Amino acid sequence: MEDLASKFLAKYKDNFLKKLKNTDNNSVISSLRNTSGNDQNFINQVIQLKNEHCYIYYNNDHLQSLILETLNLALIYDNIDKEVSKQSENKKADEIDHEEILIKELLRYFKDDFFKWTNQPDCSSCGKNDNQQFLRGERPNTEEFNRDSKCGHVEVYKCNSCGAITRFPRYNSPAVLLETRQGRCGEWAALFTYILVSFQIRTRYIWNKEDHVWCEYFNTKEKRWIHLDSCEKAYDEPHIYARNWNKKMSYVIGFSDTGIADLSKKYVDNVNKGNMINRSSMRNDEEMYKLVTALNNDIRSSYPPDLHFSLHQEDEKEYLNLNYPNGSPTKTHDFDTKGRQSGSAEWVSSRGEGGN
Numbered sequence: 001m002e003d004l005a006s007k008f009l010a011k012y013k014d015n016f017l018k019k020l021k022n023t024d025n026n027s028v029i030s031s032l033r034n035t036s037g038n039d040q041n042f043i044n045q046v047i048q049l050k051n052e053h054c055y056i057y058y059n060n061d062h063l064q065s066l067i068l069e070t071l072n073l074a075l076i077y078d079n080i081d082k083e084v085s086k087q088s089e090n091k092k093a094d095e096i097d098h099e100e101i102l103i104k105e106l107l108r109y110f111k112d113d114f115f116k117w118t119n120q121p122d123c124s125s126c127g128k129n130d131n132q133q134f135l136r137g138e139r140p141n142t143e144e145f146n147r148d149s150k151c152g153h154v155e156v157y158k159c160n161s162c163g164a165i166t167r168f169p170r171y172n173s174p175a176v177l178l179e180t181r182q183g184r185c186g187e188w189a190a191l192f193t194y195i196l197v198s199f200q201i202r203t204r205y206i207w208n209k210e211d212h213v214w215c216e217y218f219n220t221k222e223k224r225w226i227h228l229d230s231c232e233k234a235y236d237e238p239h240i241y242a243r244n245w246n247k248k249m250s251y252v253i254g255f256s257d258t259g260i261a262d263l264s265k266k267y268v269d270n271v272n273k274g275n276m277i278n279r280s281s282m283r284n285d286e287e288m289y290k291l292v293t294a295l296n297n298d299i300r301s302s303y304p305p306d307l308h309f310s311l312h313q314e315d316e317k318e319y320l321n322l323n324y325p326n327g328s329p330t331k332t333h334d335f336d337t338k339g340r341q342s343g344s345a346e347w348v349s350s351r352g353e354g355g356n
Contacts, residue, residue: 013309020297020308028294037283042209043291046253050260050295052150053205058257063175064198070178071195072113079105097221102199103228104235110192111233116182118168120157125164132157132166140169148173185231189213192230204256206263210249210277212241225254225318227267242269250277251288258311259296262288265322289319 029047033040083101120132135156144151150172157166170186171177177191189205193215196203202218204225214229227238234240241247252267253260268276282288296315300308 016309016312017305023297025294025298025301028290032287032291032294035283035287038287039281042251042281046260046291047295049207049253049255050299053207053255054257054260054299058197063194066175067178067195067198072109075113076105076109079108097219099201099220103196103201103217103226106192106195106199107228107230107233107235110188110195110230114181115188115191115230117188117231118182118184121155121166121168121182123157123159123162123164124166126159126162128159128161131160133160135165138167141167144169147171148176185211185213188230189215192228196228202256204254204261206252206254206267208241208249208267209251209281210247212247216254238267239269241267242275246275248275248277250279251281253292259299259315260292261315261318262292263322 029043032038033043080098080101083105084096084098087096087101120129120134122129123132135158138154138156140148140151140154144154144167148169148171151169153170155168155170157168158164159166170183171180172186172190174191174194177183177187180187190213193203193205196215196217202220204216204218206214206216206227214227214231216225216227218224219226226236227240228235229237229240232240237244241249249268250264252263254263264279279285279288282291293315296311300311303311
């Protein structure tokens with residue numbers, strides 16, 4: 001039986017690689033763009049996100065070193081050692097998930113000790129932020145652009161206490177965010193994702209079409225991708241958005257250095273149909289599957305055949321688990337608090353994430 005399975009797998013691999021060789025990914029994407037019912041702007045947006053999050057930072061050794069030099073590693077590892085000792089009291093050594101302990105400590109450290117949530121910036125003159133009035137959004141000036149060429153938007157505020165004008169650039173560069181240590185969802189997810197990368201954790205950046213971002217890591221002990229939200233200090237709570245925030249969502253897509261994945265069925269809750277926004281950007285799920293496959297083949301075009309096939313197998317396994325679930329290992333629980341915890345009440349309410 002094992003010999004038959006091995007022969008079948010070898011044949012499947014051979015057919016996959018032959019099909020891959022004969023497929024023009026650019027033609028596939030062009031065809032998807034021209035298919036009635038597919039939104040070209042959405043396709044272009046996904047491609048842009050792929051270019052931003054699948055290549056740029058993952059192999060930047062200098063940036064990884066800078067991050068590790070900036071973090072308080074002594075505190076982090078001291079807390080890890082304490083947790084390992086605590087778990088050792090009732091677990092065998094091989095039952096302790098050291099990777100999970102590291103991730104949870106990084107979540108705690110990042111939210112409690114390192115990064116700051118910004119509803120509005122501190123006044124550049126008097127230092128207060130409780131009387132800041134938003135005036136307008138602008139493009140970055142020369143100094144801001146030179147600091148981070150990926151910064152596309154700047155919020156401008158006026159302090160009603162002293163009259164000073166304060167600019168709040170929405171930076172994306174992890175190197176810059178290491179210095180500013182403040183922001184909202186985008187800044188939190190961008191830097192925390194790369195902190196995980198710096199610890200050699202297999203990580204992917206998660207984008208929701210309805211304006212939220214977070215990340216996941218691949219747990220090597222459990223062999224699955226686990227949800228992380230540094231804003232909420234949330235671990236393995238994929239339904240926090242639909243069930244707790246009452247957030248309405250359509251598409252959720254993951255981006256890593258080795259590929260992308262449509263994770264909508266992991267995060268958009270089937271239980272509460274009222275939170276499911278019509279997925280109208282693509283004609284149907286099959287068209288979305290074609291887009292993801294074509295983009296993955298493009299990302300992996302220079303990979304050795306064995307690695308490309310191995311990643312394809314991972315993709316297919318995850319796709320089957322999401323679309324034909326047989327139970328879930330996710331530890332989603334009943335929440336003590338209702339609605340989003342990060343951000344001001346007014347801001348959370350304006351985004352429809354208050355849990356009502």
